[in-house]
Amino acid sequence: MSPEFIQGIVVFVLASFVGFEVIRQVPPTLHTPLMSGANAISGITIVGAIIAAATGSAWVAGILGFLAVTFAMINVVGGFLVTDRMLEMFKKLPGKSR
Amino acid sequence: MTELAYLAAGVLFILGLKGLTSPRTARRGNRLASIGMLLAIVVVVFDLLGLDETMTWGIVIAGVVVGGGIGAFLALRVQMTNMPQLVAAFNGFGGGSSALVAATTVIATNAAMPSETGTTTVLSLVIGAVTLTGSFVAFAKLQGLIGGKPVSIPGGPVTNGVIAAATVAFGVVAVTTNSPSAYWAATALALILGLTAVLPIGGADMPVVISLLNSFSGIAAAMAGFIIGNQALIVGGALVGAAGLILTLDMSVAMNRSIANILFSGFGGAVADEEIGTKPVKRATAEDAAIALSYAERVIVVPGYGLAVAQAQHAVRDLANALEEKGVEVHYAIHPVAGRMPGHMNVLLAEADIPYDLLLDLEQSNPRFSQTDVVLIVGANDVVNPAAKNDEDSPIYGMPILDVDEATTVIVVKRSLSPGFAGIDNPLFYEDGTMMYFADAKVALEDTLAAIGQL
Numbered sequence: 001m002s003p004e005f006i007q008g009i010v011v012f013v014l015a016s017f018v019g020f021e022v023i024r025q026v027p028p029t030l031h032t033p034l035m036s037g038a039n040a041i042s043g044i045t046i047v048g049a050i051i052a053a054a055t056g057s058a059w060v061a062g063i064l065g066f067l068a069v070t071f072a073m074i075n076v077v078g079g080f081l082v083t084d085r086m087l088e089m090f091k092k093l094p095g096k097s098r
Numbered sequence: 099m100t101e102l103a104y105l106a107a108g109v110l111f112i113l114g115l116k117g118l119t120s121p122r123t124a125r126r127g128n129r130l131a132s133i134g135m136l137l138a139i140v141v142v143v144f145d146l147l148g149l150d151e152t153m154t155w156g157i158v159i160a161g162v163v164v165g166g167g168i169g170a171f172l173a174l175r176v177q178m179t180n181m182p183q184l185v186a187a188f189n190g191f192g193g194g195s196s197a198l199v200a201a202t203t204v205i206a207t208n209a210a211m212p213s214e215t216g217t218t219t220v221l222s223l224v225i226g227a228v229t230l231t232g233s234f235v236a237f238a239k240l241q242g243l244i245g246g247k248p249v250s251i252p253g254g255p256v257t258n259g260v261i262a263a264a265t266v267a268f269g270v271v272a273v274t275t276n277s278p279s280a281y282w283a284a285t286a287l288a289l290i291l292g293l294t295a296v297l298p299i300g301g302a303d304m305p306v307v308i309s310l311l312n313s314f315s316g317i318a319a320a321m322a323g324f325i326i327g328n329q330a331l332i333v334g335g336a337l338v339g340a341a342g343l344i345l346t347l348d349m350s351v352a353m354n355r356s357i358a359n360i361l362f363s364g365f366g367g368a369v370a371d372e373e374i375g376t377k378p379v380k381r382a383t384a385e386d387a388a389i390a391l392s393y394a395e396r397v398i399v400v401p402g403y404g405l406a407v408a409q410a411q412h413a414v415r416d417l418a419n420a421l422e423e424k425g426v427e428v429h430y431a432i433h434p435v436a437g438r439m440p441g442h443m444n445v446l447l448a449e450a451d452i453p454y455d456l457l458l459d460l461e462q463s464n465p466r467f468s469q470t471d472v473v474l475i476v477g478a479n480d481v482v483n484p485a486a487k488n489d490e491d492s493p494i495y496g497m498p499i500l501d502v503d504e505a506t507t508v509i510v511v512k513r514s515l516s517p518g519f520a521g522i523d524n525p526l527f528y529e530d531g532t533m534m535y536f537a538d539a540k541v542a543l544e545d546t547l548a549a550i551g552q553l
Contacts, residue, residue: 074191078184091453093455
């Protein structure tokens, strides 16, 4: 295995543990925004999609690249926006006024 | 330098998720994560601009405009009650994108790859493809395009097992022989597997399915990161994989069923016993409910999927406001699997301006029921079924439930006596302290509010 690949595995395993520890702390009340927000983060595949779309030479590769960017952008833009919309609604009990 | 910029993007993702550990910091967290995403996109564009090659930027720009437009349109237009299907669809797009990235790699190299890259390419293709079709079946079920009931596949779990085994076999062949057609065969089988695996799963098990597909979309992205040697994808993908896995495990604990049982049993939608509905129940009118609620000191509302279907979240809030004006203390008890995705009810109640401090989870609410005068159940059923505690023969025996039967009075708002998703009769309905109020959730809450005004 190449050193880059092994380095990738190291990063993957460590990031998984960090993810596990951080996300364990998310309260149930925020589980839906967590899911849609995490979903937007999985749109990071946009980076690969942009590379694929920009460097594809054959027309098939061009079409696949276009679809990859489109799908990833739906994920990224939609995911972050809808999460923001939801989180905006979460409000604390306003003092003793209620 | 680009490596460091991608690292910064990964750190922003982690900080963003950390923000989500409290409602106070959550919005900022989500914005931090989106800044990380923007950074990663800017970096890759500059990276490509630095290369001395002709790039097909037109394709990139077209994808960004079309995808961004569709995403924004969907995100700004969706109703909160429809959040589960939107998240399911987004999952599908994410997984699909990772699979497409892997596919372009197969084309560009004509499958001549070292076995390690080949392995991650196959994994990205297969996991991404399952996520794509599985998510769209979940979407179609949640949107009501196809029935929410389990659709049985000829051969059942055996068929899925055979397809899964064939997918793995073609994957191994693809990596060992560098054959493009083996890659495509594995992908095609994975696309079919997504359909056949999710079709037999019932609507109320969707929280688990969506969580698992969420995890898959992350893993597919991480695998795509291995293919293109990009740490930001690996970090981001691993984080999402972990998030989805935690939620999946939470959901299966909350149902007291193993993930394998949820995925392969086609649970739910079973034909109900004929004896259901023949036993006598105490019926309540809006006036009965109004009197019970108004003269209570402590009330707990238990919302379920029926509340979402009836769009009754604002009606609940209005009723609660009226009760609070009379000095009644109102809380909300939310079971982890209430609704169609984790946290679904919390978002609906937040939409209706109900402060999150008043929402109690399973552990917080159960000790309170014995000191509660009235429990108002709106569109929930299986999560309050005492058979889960008392009846060893019940299919849901052992599932942690909200112990509403410990309250003095229980008012159940329900359209009819029909059993819940699990097709199981609910002994709670026949108990002495229970009143059944048969009506649409929204109508019932509005009529009760009107009746309170006339007291």
